[in-house]
Amino acid sequence: MTLQQQFDDIPGTTLFDAQRSRQGYHLNMFCMSLMKAENRAAFKANEAGFLEQFPLTPAQRDAILKRDWNGMIALGGNIYFLAKLFSTDGLSFQHVAALMTGSTQPEYAQMMLNGGRCADGNRSKSEWQQRG
Amino acid sequence: MADIIAGVATSHVPAIGAAIDLGKTQEPYWQPLFKGYEASKKWIAAVEPDVVILVYNDHASAFSLEIIPTFALGCAAEFQPTDEGWGPRPVPAVKGDPELAWHIAQSVILDEFDLTIVNNMTVDHGLTVPLSLMFGQPKEWPCRVIPLAVNVVQYPPPTGNRCYNFGKAIRKAVESFDKDLKVVIFGTGGMSHQLQGPRAGLINREFDTRFLDNLTRDPQALARMQHVEYVREAGSEGIEMVMWLIMRGALDDDAKEIYRFYHVPASNTAVGHIILENPR
Numbered sequence: 001m002t003l004q005q006q007f008d009d010i011p012g013t014t015l016f017d018a019q020r021s022r023q024g025y026h027l028n029m030f031c032m033s034l035m036k037a038e039n040r041a042a043f044k045a046n047e048a049g050f051l052e053q054f055p056l057t058p059a060q061r062d063a064i065l066k067r068d069w070n071g072m073i074a075l076g077g078n079i080y081f082l083a084k085l086f087s088t089d090g091l092s093f094q095h096v097a098a099l100m101t102g103s104t105q106p107e108y109a110q111m112m113l114n115g116g117r118c119a120d121g122n123r124s125k126s127e128w129q130q131r132g
Numbered sequence: 133m134a135d136i137i138a139g140v141a142t143s144h145v146p147a148i149g150a151a152i153d154l155g156k157t158q159e160p161y162w163q164p165l166f167k168g169y170e171a172s173k174k175w176i177a178a179v180e181p182d183v184v185i186l187v188y189n190d191h192a193s194a195f196s197l198e199i200i201p202t203f204a205l206g207c208a209a210e211f212q213p214t215d216e217g218w219g220p221r222p223v224p225a226v227k228g229d230p231e232l233a234w235h236i237a238q239s240v241i242l243d244e245f246d247l248t249i250v251n252n253m254t255v256d257h258g259l260t261v262p263l264s265l266m267f268g269q270p271k272e273w274p275c276r277v278i279p280l281a282v283n284v285v286q287y288p289p290p291t292g293n294r295c296y297n298f299g300k301a302i303r304k305a306v307e308s309f310d311k312d313l314k315v316v317i318f319g320t321g322g323m324s325h326q327l328q329g330p331r332a333g334l335i336n337r338e339f340d341t342r343f344l345d346n347l348t349r350d351p352q353a354l355a356r357m358q359h360v361e362y363v364r365e366a367g368s369e370g371i372e373m374v375m376w377l378i379m380r381g382a383l384d385d386d387a388k389e390i391y392r393f394y395h396v397p398a399s400n401t402a403v404g405h406i407i408l409e410n411p412r
Contacts, residue, residue: 012331079328087217097332112397116335
């Protein structure tokens with residue numbers, strides 16, 4: 001396998017590489033703008049209007065407004081930038097991680113208390129396909 | 133002569149900082165974690181370092197996507213905690229050591245490690261959480277701190293091997309500084325964790341244990357490990373562990389492990405902590 005294929009074979013995981021960084025530049029820089037209190041207030045007051053100042057694709061804009069976290073990751077978002085958006089929403093890393101895995105909050109929190117998601121069975125896409 | 137006498141590695145989970153700042157350290161969820169750092173606090177209080185070189189990563193705080201330095205050394209006299217979106221952590225400002233920091237920059241650049249010199253930046257939880265874990269909640273941090281920020285957010289981060297050799301260059305720089313200073317180097321981040329996507333929550337205790345073991349048994353083997361193995365085995369954010377190898381490279385080959393602590397979970401993360409001392 002090439003290096004790219006090895007990375008691509010890791011299931012449920014997106015590498016923030018050059019291509020995604022270029023694709024997600026404005027999405028991530030929108031998130032970065034939320035480091036300022038006045039921008040957080042302006043965004044909350046009119047989300048769609050605030051987003052107009054960033055040259056986002058329609059899909060990126062839609063994913064932001066719907067808080068589709070996996071969608072934002074697929075469109076070039078990086079988790080540390082998305083953290084500015086979910087912090088603005090008052091959500092924690094663990095809350096958003098649970099949403100991205102499709103679990104409820106309590107289920108995810110309990111999985112972590114039980115030692116987390118085991119590496120066995122989660123290393124390659126073929127393992128996920130076999131599991132169905 | 134300045135001397136690096138020991139290395140400390142620790143995770144730097146933001147929720148740990150929040151637990152400290154909100155007075156939750158004795159709650160059942162957090163109590164076992166903070167108990168694991170009690171011995172370390174006593175150790176560092178006895179060591180009384182003059183300077184800590186603190187290797188960490190910035191989490192889209194001081195550096196966005198506008199500028200992405202692979203290695204950035206803080207050469208300023210002071211660094212304020214970042215407002216990461218919910219107000220800056222209520223911790224003291226970090227006092228730097230511009231003289232030693234500039235000396236290190238000059239020495240490692242001439243040794244062909246072309247780092248970025250930073251005279252103005254804030255420091256986020258990646259730097260302040262390890263300080264809180266090791267020093268508690270003092271009015272002022274008890275020593276000067278030289279921040280060394282490493283890019284691990286944008287792929288590719290530096291390789292483990294590059295980090296390990298960079299640590300060696302830092303040691304050489306410190307040892308050529310002509311003031312008597314006790315220096316401790318921190319490597320932070322990790323251990324296994326993944327914060328994004330359907331595989332979020334990944335923890336790999338076996339990988340983490342092997343990594344901790346090999347810091348003394350076979351650091352060269354760790355230095356050879358490829359990024360893809362970190363991501364597959366330790367999660368997309370587990371790749372932060374390359375930063376521990378800067379700390380390791382700055383110590384003697386026969387540095388001794390004197391303390392270790394491992395705890396799952398802190399939020400989404402396996403917390404790992406180790407102290408290595410150079411033989412005297």
